[in-house]
Amino acid sequence: MGAVADTPAAAVLLRLLQLAVFLAFGVAAVCPAAQASTVHHYHFLVKRVSVTRLCRQKSILTVNGQFPGPTIRWFVQIMSQPIVHGVVGVHALMARRGPAAEPEYITQCPIQPGASFAYRVILSQEEGTLWWHAHTGFDRATVHGVIVIHPSRGTTFPFQFHKNQRVEELPPIILGEWWRDDDVTDLLEETKRTGRDVKPSDANTINGEPGDLFPCSSRGTSVVAVERGKTYLLRLINAGLTNHMFFAVAGHRLMVVATDARYTKPFAADHVMVAPGQTVDALLDADDRSARGQCRYYMAARTFVSDTTVPFNNSTATAVLEYTRTRRGTPRRRPPVFPTATLPAMNDIGAAEAYTARLRSLASEEHPVDVPARVDERLVVTMTVNLLPCAANAPCSGPGGARLAASLNNASFVNPSAVDVLRAYYFRRSGSARGVYEADFPDHPPSVFNFTDPGVRSSGLVGAATERGTRVKVLEHGAAIEVVFQDTAVLGTVSHPMHLHGFSFYVVGRGLGNFDERRDPARYNLADPPLQNTVAVPKGGWTAIRFRADNPAVWFVHCHFDRHMVWGMDTVFIVKDGKTPDAKMMRPPWNMPQC
Ligand SMILES: *[C@@H]1O[C@H](CO)[C@@H](O)[C@H](O)[C@H]1NC(C)=O
Ligand SMILES: *[C@@H]1O[C@H](CO)[C@@H](O)[C@H](O)[C@H]1NC(C)=O
Ligand SMILES: *[C@@H]1O[C@H](CO)[C@@H](O)[C@H](O)[C@H]1NC(C)=O
Ligand SMILES: *[C@@H]1O[C@H](CO)[C@@H](O)[C@H](O)[C@H]1NC(C)=O
Ligand SMILES: [Cu+2]
Numbered sequence: 378m379g380a381v382a383d384t385p386a387a388a389v390l391l392r393l394l395q396l397a398v399f400l401a402f403g404v405a406a407v408c409p410a411a412q413a414s415t416v417h418h419y420h421f422l423v424k425r426v427s428v429t430r431l432c433r434q435k436s437i438l439t440v441n442g443q444f445p446g447p448t449i450r451w452f453v454q455i456m457s458q459p460i461v462h463g464v465v466g467v468h469a470l471m472a473r474r475g476p477a478a479e480p481e482y483i484t485q486c487p488i489q490p491g492a493s494f495a496y497r498v499i500l501s502q503e504e505g506t507l508w509w510h511a512h513t514g515f516d517r518a519t520v521h522g523v524i525v526i527h528p529s530r531g532t533t534f535p536f537q538f539h540k541n542q543r544v545e546e547l548p549p550i551i552l553g554e555w556w557r558d559d560d561v562t563d564l565l566e567e568t569k570r571t572g573r574d575v576k577p578s579d580a581n582t583i584n585g586e587p588g589d590l591f592p593c594s595s596r597g598t599s600v601v602a603v604e605r606g607k608t609y610l611l612r613l614i615n616a617g618l619t620n621h622m623f624f625a626v627a628g629h630r631l632m633v634v635a636t637d638a639r640y641t642k643p644f645a646a647d648h649v650m651v652a653p654g655q656t657v658d659a660l661l662d663a664d665d666r667s668a669r670g671q672c673r674y675y676m677a678a679r680t681f682v683s684d685t686t687v688p689f690n691n692s693t694a695t696a697v698l699e700y701t702r703t704r705r706g707t708p709r710r711r712p713p714v715f716p717t718a719t720l721p722a723m724n725d726i727g728a729a730e731a732y733t734a735r736l737r738s739l740a741s742e743e744h745p746v747d748v749p750a751r752v753d754e755r756l757v758v759t760m761t762v763n764l765l766p767c768a769a770n771a772p773c774s775g776p777g778g779a780r781l782a783a784s785l786n787n788a789s790f791v792n793p794s795a796v797d798v799l800r801a802y803y804f805r806r807s808g809s810a811r812g813v814y815e816a817d818f819p820d821h822p823p824s825v826f827n828f829t830d831p832g833v834r835s836s837g838l839v840g841a842a843t844e845r846g847t848r849v850k851v852l853e854h855g856a857a858i859e860v861v862f863q864d865t866a867v868l869g870t871v872s873h874p875m876h877l878h879g880f881s882f883y884v885v886g887r888g889l890g891n892f893d894e895r896r897d898p899a900r901y902n903l904a905d906p907p908l909q910n911t912v913a914v915p916k917g918g919w920t921a922i923r924f925r926a927d928n929p930a931v932w933f934v935h936c937h938f939d940r941h942m943v944w945g946m947d948t949v950f951i952v953k954d955g956k957t958p959d960a961k962m963m964r965p966p967w968n969m970p971q972c
Contacts, residue, residue, distance in 0.1 A: 421447070423520065430586070431557040431579055432593035437519040438511075444585045445551045445616070446522030449509065503638035503881075504528055506549065506612040506656040515561035515939055521616045523549040526638060535739060536634045536643050538608040538660050547601055547661070549612040550696065552622050552651065552678045554578035555587060561618075568940060572765075572773030572780025574687065575940045581622060581678050581694035588675075588695030599696035601676070603663040610634075611661045615651040618939040620689070621681040621872060621913060623728065624649050624657075626698055627674040627716040631659035633735075639881060639908040640739040647719035650681055650729040652874035654911035654937035663700065672700035673713035682723050683872035683916040691723065729872070730915060736884070736907035748883040748903050749857030749923050756850070757861045757892060758785050759822045760875070760914065760936065760946060762868040763843035765789070776868075782944045783936070784843040786819040789945030790935075791845045798849065798949050799931040800965055818850040818948050828865045828891050829917040841867050849949040852926040854960065859885075861892045862912075863919045870917035873941065879932035879952070881908045882922040892919040911937055926952045929962040 426442045427434055440446035503526055510521035528534060534544060556564065557579040568575045580587035589595035603609060611631070615622055625631075625648040634643050635658035649657050665671070678694045697713050721728035740746045763782040767773035773780045782789050793801065793813045801813035822828075826839050833839050852858060860882075862875050883906040886897060901921065914920040935947035954961040 448523045450525045505635040505638035518561040547609045553582040554617040572775030583696040613657040625716040625720040627714040628665040637909045642737040650732045652913040674698040737905045740905040752859040753856040755859040761865045764841040783946035789843040790947035814847040818848040854953045854955040872916040874937040876911040882924040886921040889918040
């Protein structure tokens with residue numbers, strides 16, 4: 378699949394296995410001159426530790442030996458210009474004007490063992506929950522953590538559950554995936570070598586634990602304590618590599634208030650569906666009256682499989698929500714109840730869509746909607762899983778004796794290896810852009826066919842072949858951009874979680890079948906579309922997003938299923954500089970790592 382097959386990433390990872398890499402992860406707020414500056418320091422030491430899950434011990438890559446990694450907290454007001462050092466990509470942050478902590482070979486080369494690196498991240502308006510994770514190979518599986526962004530001092534959440542009641546914080550809930558026997562780096566190497574799909578994970582996890590429905594797992598099961606009568610803010614992140622997940626809490630309905638660190642119109646939900654990369658903030662009212670004397674409830678995460686022809690593990694991760702005080706005194710330890718009625722079945726596409734369709738921006742005076750009413754440029758981008766022939770000297774064993782690949786508009790992205798796209802672009806006047814990338818990413822699918830027709834491949838009209846290349850799209854500064862992501866049925870339709878770095882975007886429309894450029898835009902929601910950074914495109918359908926290209930830098934666009942990403946379902950948006958000095962891309966730091 379090769380997108381990164383011939384880069385030094387593998388070598389870097391192997392050396393990481395042997396060497397603890399020191400990462401200073403300092404978050405320093407550089408406030409405007411008149412204000413006192415507040416500095417938070419987070420030191421990230423990337424190291425391997427040995428852990429036991431599913432009755433098996435294995436070594437994993439962690440930050441500070443913690444899995445999940447440390448939580449970073451800050452307030453909106455004090456985060457004007459944090460300085461971040463490290464190999465760990467601070468991803469999903471809307472870094473302004475780059476260069477920021479970003480994917481390897483796109484905006485930086487991987488940081489070498491023993492080295493550290495300073496990033497400058499300028500945030501804008503996020504409030505809520507984001508997360509950081511490694512952006513090298515599959516390291517994200519265990520190198521990730523939560524970023525909590527509190528409302529600025531003096532302001533508060535734009536929601537409450539009961540009038541005048543304080544909202545308490547629950548520990549964040551990170552959903553993940555676990556492979557019992559395999560190192561994730563070996564899984565990546567294997568899929569590159571064989572061209573086959575990545576072996577499915579053996580379990581989903583909640584805060585790093587599969588939960589007590591799995592063997593040898595009851596001791597570690599995450600327990601979250603609540604007091605009856607209080608209302609809690611639950612922050613949920615899907616850090617998984619391959620699975621969308623349904624999440625529900627037995628006996629409790631959630632009130633969704635934000636996604637991807639942007640407030641939503643609050644709505645009550647028995648379940649949520651979180652795609653890899655997404656976050657959900659929801660209120661939980663600790664006041665269950667339905668089960669008398671019951672004080673332990675499962676929080677459960679189950680894979681949502683939009684394409685059941687792809688292998689997956691049919692199991693449910695759990696944590697326990699435990700009341701520490703009930704009205705009648707000390708709780709008795711009955712077994713937790715399971716959200717049988719509310720956790721959707723794994724193939725319940727309707728339940729996934731019903732949840733996603735309810736997301737709306739808050740659209741209030743304090744949190745207004747600023748969606749471009751007209752667009753300067755529309756891109757229609759097909760997402761396809763493809764097949765490529767095996768290399769002559771390296772036989773492979775993917776479907777039909779070929780190797781799996783993936784593409785956007787039939788361009789299967791290849792990471793550059795000698796220098797990252799960002800420096801190639803920034804220093805292009807000295808000629809280094811030549812040979813690193815081509816600015817010819819197609820605006821529309823190069824061939825038009827009945828994209829979502831399941832019979833499209835057997836008809837023989839469309840092959841599964843694709844073409845590899847480092848093809849990027851250059852956007853004019855300030856242009857209003859629309860991107861329509863269109864699923865295709867070439868090797869089977871699936872819901873792809875599409876993620877755009879550097880921007881939050883408004884999700885203005887979605888639908889099943891083929892996007893109709895003449896008819897569908899008339900039905901867009903331009904009043905209160907949700908503002909997100911990762912969107913789950915409906916299986917066999919399309920999603921339209923809008924944003925203003927006012928953030929000059931180099932931004933990766935990719936499917937957040939990591940295997941699709943390494944197979945090439947990516948591109949890069951380069952946003953040109955504006956006229957004023959503060960509308961220009963920042964100079965890459967002198968000490969950027971070398972490839
Ligand atoms: C996950 O599924 C595979 C089959 O695909 C099975 O071999 C494995 O035991 C399962 N893992 C667990 C923990 O149930
Ligand atoms: C998944 O497991 C549940 C029981 O835990 C079973 O009812 C269901 O049929 C299984 N689904 C698939 C697709 O294997
Ligand atoms: C495209 O395929 C779908 C599904 O098979 C079918 O219902 C539809 O009629 C096709 N559209 C065209 C224009 O052929
Ligand atoms: C994609 O590109 C390959 C290689 O050029 C070509 O064979 C194939 O027909 C193209 N597919 C589509 C759907 O455009
Ligand atoms: Cu995908």
